Amino acid sequence: MSTLHIYxxxxxxxEEFKPINPPYVGLYxxxxxxxxxxxxxxxxSFITFDVVYRYLKHLGYKVRYVRNITDVGHLVDDQDAGEDKxxxxxxxxxxxxxxxxQYYANDFHKVMDTFNALSPSIEPTATGHLIEQIQMIERIIKNGFAYEVNGSVxxxxIKYQEEKGNYGELSGRVIEELIENTRALDGQDEKKNSVDFALWKKADPSHIMRWPSPWSVGFPGWHLECSVxxxxxxxxxxxxxxxxMDLKFPHHECEIxxxxxADGKAPVNYWMHGNMLxxxxxxxxxxxxxxxxxxxLISGDHELLEKGFSPMTIRFFMLQTHYASxxxxxxEALMGAEKGFRRMVNAYKALQEIQPKKDACTLEKNWKDKCADAMNDDFNTPMVIAHLFDAVKVINSAADGKTELSADEIIYFQELFADYLVDVLGINPELEGASAGGDDTLDKVIATLIEMRQEAxxxxxxxxxxxxxxxxxxAGVLLKDGKEGTSWEKTN
Incomplete structure (x- = not known):
């Protein structure tokens, strides 16, 4: 099997992934x-890194996943002047x-639960780390890379670039071009150069969120919290x-x-960025x-949507595209994803019902290796889903009575779906109900109609x-008669 490579x-x-201190991995x-x-x-973005977290754990790493909550310092338009959002x-x-x-943090957690994202190991807040932020600013000043003006730092x-020479290495920005293109902002006259950014801002009398520091009563800059x-x-x-990807510049560039x-060390070995919608x-x-x-998106209550889609369908849809694309x-795309997801779930459900028909295994069981190779290729979730659909064809053939599976082969497919659909991709068909988007009541109604049809x-x-x-x-329900009995699936 291949080894994990990350773009x-x-x-x-x-690059081949080589943790600093295996089996421990730090993810921020x-x-x-x-x-x-x-x-x-x-x-x-959070679903992308939920999958990264899940797969690292699947590989056996002991992952400390840190995801912060920004509750101060992020100003309107992501600038150094103006009002805190x-x-x-x-x-x-x-x-x-x-x-x-508190209100929007609670809602954020609710949304993450809805989409079956695992909680991080640690979820620190900016306001909970003001002392550490002040201490980092003090180290930066001591090392000669920051200055105080009128209570702001x-x-x-420019001095950093002259001595370290790596500002812009992540985003590819050229500092001379940044200086030329920087528009004038309130408070810009305090800065030595237009590309300098705030580590600490003195709060004006109208600013609600403010704390004491060695320089003034104020608040930390947005970029500082993540470094700390x-x-x-x-x-x-x-x-x-x-x-x-929108955080690459200036946020992540400033973090570096x-x-x-402050400490003379590049903070990160592997930077990962998800693409836009x-x-x-x-x-x-x-x-x-x-x-x-x-x-x-879930309710369908939007003029651009014909209907709503279940959270697991939406997660499935997102993972059909590589995170960097x-x-x-x-x-049309969502409807197509929903149809494909139903096929996947129906096969998952059929696996629990297929009875083994032969003793010996005849299939070349390589789907697990193929899925592992896809994930090892920079978390290629679309390819994992493609391999799972290849397995769906075999499962459906057995469910329809066209081919036979041994007990070991059924267990293999059950493990394949448990490992890669549920654990790694985080797409749990059980959260959808057995009907892949319906509920238990619908299942019972259709089961009753199937029974009445069999009696007839x-x-x-x-x-x-x-x-x-x-x-x-x-009504949109297709009945499928096979050797194992009658199954059903939605058609729309």
């Missing part, structure tokens, strides 16, 4: 700024900022740092600079009217038997 955004190549992922409901792009929402809703934080990007919390819990240099300036080929945005929340949402056939009442079959088909 490293920093080196722009796939930038979490949400909890001032609003989590958007679909965030959900995709959480404070702004608190003002608009006439609430305390920590009330806003800024990172000296990742290295506090994972070490000055750790294995994997993940996030969305801060850590090197589009809708019908266009960038998802509120201004275009094509942005929808996870709840709208753009994922395009459309009704036994009494040679073929008109009633055919009527039950045809009316179910018209």
């Amino acid at each position: 490293n955004s920093k080196t722009r190549t796939k 992922v930038c979490g949400p700024t909890v001032y609003s409901y989590v958007h679909l792009g965030n959900v995709r 959480i404070a702004k929402k608190a003002r608009l809703e006439k609430k305390d900022p920590m009330e806003v934080v 800024y990172f000296d990007t 919390m990742s290295t506090k819990y994972l070490g000055e240099t750790f294995d994997i740092h993940g996030g969305g 600079a801060q850590s090197v300036a 589009t809708v019908n080929g266009q960038k998802m945005s509120k201004s275009l009217g094509n942005s929808f929340s996870p709840y709208e 753009t994922l395009d949402f459309s009704n 056939r036994a009494n040679k009442d073929f008109a009633t038997s055919d009527a039950i079959r045809d009316r179910l088909l018209a």
Whole structure:
């Protein structure tokens, strides 16, 4: 079997994964700024790294997964001037900022549970690590890479670049071009250079969220918290740092600079970035009217959606595209994913019912190796799903009575689905109900109709038997007669 290779955004190549201290692995992922409901792009990113976490555990690694909560310091437009996003929402809703934080953090956790994402090992908050952030700023100042002006502290990007020469290595940005393209902002005149960024900002009298520091009563910069919390819990240099592609610059670039300036070490060995979402080929945005929340996607309550889709169908849909590729949402794509997912779940269900018909194994059982090779190739979930569909063909053939499986072969397929569909991809058919998107009541109703149809056939009442079959088909339920009895699946 192959070894795990990860595409490293920093080196722009796939590299064999070699943990710093095996079997232990440190994984840090930038979490949400909890001032609003989590958007679909965030959900995709967190599902991506949930799969990374799951697969590392599947390989036997002892993973410490740290995902932060940003509850201060993230200013509007991701700049160094203006209002804090959480404070702004608190003002608009006439609430305390920590009330806003708690509400949207709770909702974020609810969404993650809905999509069957595992909880991280540690979920630290920015406000819970203010002392450590102040201490890192002090180390950066001591090392000559930051300066204080009027109670605010800024990172000296030009001096850092002159001495370390690696600012822009992650994003590919050229510092001279950044200087030319930086637009004037409030407070910019305090900085030595336009590309310098805030480590600590003095709070003006209207700023709600403020704390004492050696420089002023103020608040930390947005980039600082991740440098502090990742290295506090994972070490000055750790294995994997993940996030969305939109965070590569400036957030992750600044993280590297801060850590090197404070402690003299590059903080991360493997940088991973997920790609963006589009809708019908266009960038998802509120201004275009094509942005929808996870709840709208589930309920179907949006003008661009014909219907709602179950959380496991949505997760399945997202993992059909590689995390580093753009994922395009459309009704057609979601409907296609739902149809494919039903086939997968029906095969999963059939595995529990197929009776072994022969003693010896005749199949070449290599699906597990193929799935492992796909995951080892930079977490290639679309290829894993393709291999599972190849297995579905064999299972369906046995369920229809066209071929036979031994007891060992049935166990093999059960293990394959348990390992890769449920444990690694995190797509649990049991969360859908046995009907892949329906509920137990629907299962019982259809089971009753199948029983009535069988009684009609036994009494040679073929008109009633055919009527039950045809009316179910018209309602979107296909009955399939096989040697093991009658099964069913949705057609729409």
